[in-house]
Amino acid sequence: MIDKLLVKLRRYDDVSSEEEQVLRAAAGETIEFRRGQTIVKARTELSASTLLIEGLVHSFKDLGDGSRQTVQLAVPGDFIDLHSLLMKQVDHNLGALSNCRVVKFPHERLIDITQHHAHLARLLWLSTVIDGAIERETIMSLGIRSSVSRLAHLFCELQVRFEVVGLAESRSYDLQLNQEELSEILGMTPVHINRMLKELRERGLLTFRGHVVEISDWNGLVALAEFDPFYLDLRQRPR
Amino acid sequence: MIDKLLVKLRRYDDVSSEEEQVLRAAAGETIEFRRGQTIVKARTELSASTLLIEGLVHSFKDLGDGSRQTVQLAVPGDFIDLHSLLMKQVDHNLGALSNCRVVKFPHERLIDITQHHAHLARLLWLSTVIDGAIERETIMSLGIRSSVSRLAHLFCELQVRFEVVGLAESRSYDLQLNQEELSEILGMTPVHINRMLKELRERGLLTFRGHVVEISDWNGLVALAEFDPFYLDLRQRPR
DNA sequence: CGATTTATTGACGAACATCAAATTGGGTGG
DNA sequence: CCACCCAATTTGATGTTCGTCAATAAATCG
Numbered sequence: 423m424i425d426k427l428l429v430k431l432r433r434y435d436d437v438s439s440e441e442e443q444v445l446r447a448a449a450g451e452t453i454e455f456r457r458g459q460t461i462v463k464a465r466t467e468l469s470a471s472t473l474l475i476e477g478l479v480h481s482f483k484d485l486g487d488g489s490r491q492t493v494q495l496a497v498p499g500d501f502i503d504l505h506s507l508l509m510k511q512v513d514h515n516l517g518a519l520s521n522c523r524v525v526k527f528p529h530e531r532l533i534d535i536t537q538h539h540a541h542l543a544r545l546l547w548l549s550t551v552i553d554g555a556i557e558r559e560t561i562m563s564l565g566i567r568s569s570v571s572r573l574a575h576l577f578c579e580l581q582v583r584f585e586v587v588g589l590a591e592s593r594s595y596d597l598q599l600n601q602e603e604l605s606e607i608l609g610m611t612p613v614h615i616n617r618m619l620k621e622l623r624e625r626g627l628l629t630f631r632g633h634v635v636e637i638s639d640w641n642g643l644v645a646l647a648e649f650d651p652f653y654l655d656l657r658q659r660p661r
Numbered sequence: 662m663i664d665k666l667l668v669k670l671r672r673y674d675d676v677s678s679e680e681e682q683v684l685r686a687a688a689g690e691t692i693e694f695r696r697g698q699t700i701v702k703a704r705t706e707l708s709a710s711t712l713l714i715e716g717l718v719h720s721f722k723d724l725g726d727g728s729r730q731t732v733q734l735a736v737p738g739d740f741i742d743l744h745s746l747l748m749k750q751v752d753h754n755l756g757a758l759s760n761c762r763v764v765k766f767p768h769e770r771l772i773d774i775t776q777h778h779a780h781l782a783r784l785l786w787l788s789t790v791i792d793g794a795i796e797r798e799t800i801m802s803l804g805i806r807s808s809v810s811r812l813a814h815l816f817c818e819l820q821v822r823f824e825v826v827g828l829a830e831s832r833s834y835d836l837q838l839n840q841e842e843l844s845e846i847l848g849m850t851p852v853h854i855n856r857m858l859k860e861l862r863e864r865g866l867l868t869f870r871g872h873v874v875e876i877s878d879w880n881g882l883v884a885l886a887e888f889d890p891f892y893l894d895l896r897q898r899p900r
Numbered sequence: 901c902g903a904t905t906t907a908t909t910g911a912c913g914a915a916c917a918t919c920a921a922a923t924t925g926g927g928t929g930g
Numbered sequence: 931c932c933a934c935c936c937a938a939t940t941t942g943a944t945g946t947t948c949g950t951c952a953a954t955a956a957a958t959c960g
Binding site for chain 2: 558561
């Protein structure tokens, strides 16, 4: 159930079997959400953090004119609001982009981990820190990458993140997003997303149809995106 | 020396005098940097984290064509690479935007805090989590705010962040940036920054001249930026 | 005071948004 | 299986924002 989380944590550092047991014991109830449902509303007091085990989730905020920006995308194995352990109230909404299954981790049990299992706590801390690295890379995309390059970068990142948790073939994966949702992630209009997808297709780099991404030229895509997975920090070393 | 950090942490939660002593004892050498110098280079192995106590620092990455994007701005009292405790290698460069003074915190002492002072460790964790919240707000700016609004938002955020550590008057502060550096923060060209600064001036909201920001109409600026300091999480509550 | 960086302005072009319409595709009920 | 519907995608025409290029003005520094 929390296997994908463990796979990910073990890309960061060893997790002893005792730590594994502690983590499994900290898991609470499992909940399902349907596509479109709100998982967490901004500015609510939370008493548990949420691990995504199946489906796709986005964090987003809205502006006054009704426009919406996705600030983070979560794949299975990701905590979607681990920072609520510290912040108590999250600053963004969490919504299900597809039917989802999540596991709740009551905060008191996570606090307990910080008290008695410092190394494990550091791994959890690391996972919030890597969320930050992903956000920084998003800032790069929105700030200076062109729109094709931005799109290419997103597809590269997701290929790697899905692959880590065993949800991608070597050059293909399922992505439960439509073009409007893509536009909210990349800060552009659906119309322009459509045109840039066409460009990626015509350049022979990638197709995205029927919720499936198929990468035909990985090296070309990486070059266009200037993608470097370094920021995902997936090299195993002691911490 | 680490007083600004303590002020900030105490906005988050109580810090006992024992914890304060532990934190003071963890501080290592003080180092000075001159404007323009590199404080930390991306992809280097670090053995200490860096607390900024004086000056202005930016984290940035460059793309192949030479363009540069700032991913985070640090003010005194901020750790600029606390995440290097977990990631070991940071994914971005750190540069001094003005003459700076920093204090190094050796990682072994910080690890020690996670082992023996869980509550204090959680406050440090929180400070990395708030960095993430600031990054998310930057994503909002770059993704959907117009360029005037983006500029306005930055000035609002900095007013609050400087004020917390006692470095701003009620409607004015020192900001050691030129228009080119502003453009690297906000993902636009220096020319356009110049025009948007002019617009803010003409709208009677704010002036930025000679490294000094003077806000003439705070409410107007906040409205234009849709600024809400909630994400800075400055309400004191138990954690 | 001259030299160099920084700010400012104008003219023009490219990237992206907006508006609107047409097409495709998936699901549903007859 | 077909007809229909609705949502999502695709395309075209046009407008706006912002970038680029280039020149001038102002500020800063030795």
